[in-house]
Amino acid sequence: MVKLNSGFYMVRCADKATSDKVKSDAISTMIFLDGDGKEFHRTIVGTADTVEAAFKKASELYSKKPISWASGEASDVISGAKGEAKKLVALAFLDEKKDSETFLSSLEDRWVAKYHERMVFTKVAFDRNSELCKKYNVTSAPTLLLVNPLQEDAKKSVVDSLVSKKELLSVRNFLAKAFDKFDKASKN
Amino acid sequence: MKKIALLALLAIGSTASARDSNVRWMKFDEAIAKSATNGTPICVFVSVNPNGSG
Numbered sequence: 001m002v003k004l005n006s007g008f009y010m011v012r013c014a015d016k017a018t019s020d021k022v023k024s025d026a027i028s029t030m031i032f033l034d035g036d037g038k039e040f041h042r043t044i045v046g047t048a049d050t051v052e053a054a055f056k057k058a059s060e061l062y063s064k065k066p067i068s069w070a071s072g073e074a075s076d077v078i079s080g081a082k083g084e085a086k087k088l089v090a091l092a093f094l095d096e097k098k099d100s101e102t103f104l105s106s107l108e109d110r111w112v113a114k115y116h117e118r119m120v121f122t123k124v125a126f127d128r129n130s131e132l133c134k135k136y137n138v139t140s141a142p143t144l145l146l147v148n149p150l151q152e153d154a155k156k157s158v159v160d161s162l163v164s165k166k167e168l169l170s171v172r173n174f175l176a177k178a179f180d181k182f183d184k185a186s187k188n
Numbered sequence: 189m190k191k192i193a194l195l196a197l198l199a200i201g202s203t204a205s206a207r208d209s210n211v212r213w214m215k216f217d218e219a220i221a222k223s224a225t226n227g228t229p230i231c232v233f234v235s236v237n238p239n240g241s242g
Contacts, residue, residue: 005200005211005231007228007229008228008229008230008231009214009219009222009223009228009229009230009231010200010211010212010213010214010219010230010231010233011213011214011215011216011219011230011231011232011233012197012213012232012233012235013216013232013233013234013235013236013237014234014235014236015236015238016238017216018216018232019234019237019238021216022216022232022234024232024234024237025237026234026237027192027193027234027235027236027237028192028193028196028233028234028235029233029234029237030196030231030232030233030234031231031232031233031234032229032230032231032232033220033223033229033230033232034223034227034229035223035224035226035227035228035229036224037220037223037224037230040229045196045199046192046195046196047195047196047199048199050196050199051196051199051200052199055231058229058231062229109227110227110229111226111227112227168226168227169225169226172227
């Protein structure tokens with residue numbers, strides 16, 4: 001039999017404290033939370049089939065997502081993104097080395113996939129002597145710059161940057177902090 | 189409703205492999221803390237609901 005629950009931390013809710021935290025409203029409910037503790041699926045189950053379906057649905061909803069790269073020059077992508085509400089341009093300076101590969105894998109992970117819809121991804125081949133690297137002061141790969149397309153000044157347009165970090169936790173923390181900062185600034 | 193919850197609880201156990209049919213249940217706060225380090229999703233099963241039906 002397939003071990004469907006192996007990819008989840010399992011919690012049995014039978015006390016008021018946990019019940020309050022997950023806002024449980026019915027017995028025999030399965031509630032799924034992501035790595036940020038945010039609920040992404042909830043369903044009532046009662047049979048082996050419905051339990052299996054719940055695990056499958058949760059695994060589908062919380063899954064790795066490939067990056068959809070924008071085509072064209074970075075400057076054109078930034079200009080084109082001006083009409084995209086609440087989106088940032090993600091300039092990924094990459095090379096052929098293992099660190100860039102690991103970084104990309106982290107960026108596609110299920111934990112950070114929810115941020116994809118808020119970014120327009122542009123892949124840039126890292127060359128420290130290129131105009132683009134000089135413009136944004138990029139000196140190593142992998143580097144991820146989150147650029148506000150509405151800001152004309154190149155230096156001021158960088159909301160945040162992640163340099164030489166490739167691990168999933170670093171990428172997740174970076175994106176959470178950067179979008180929090182961007183959203184707060186957008187409100188003012 | 190409690191009977192259904194019991195059946196579902198058994199079903200959750202039965203989705204584990206035969207060699208490892210016991211589910212490792214964690215405390216909610218422990219699961220949240222561990223999940224925040226690696227992104228592993230959490231499944232909360234409401235077997236008793238002090239806030240509502242059942």
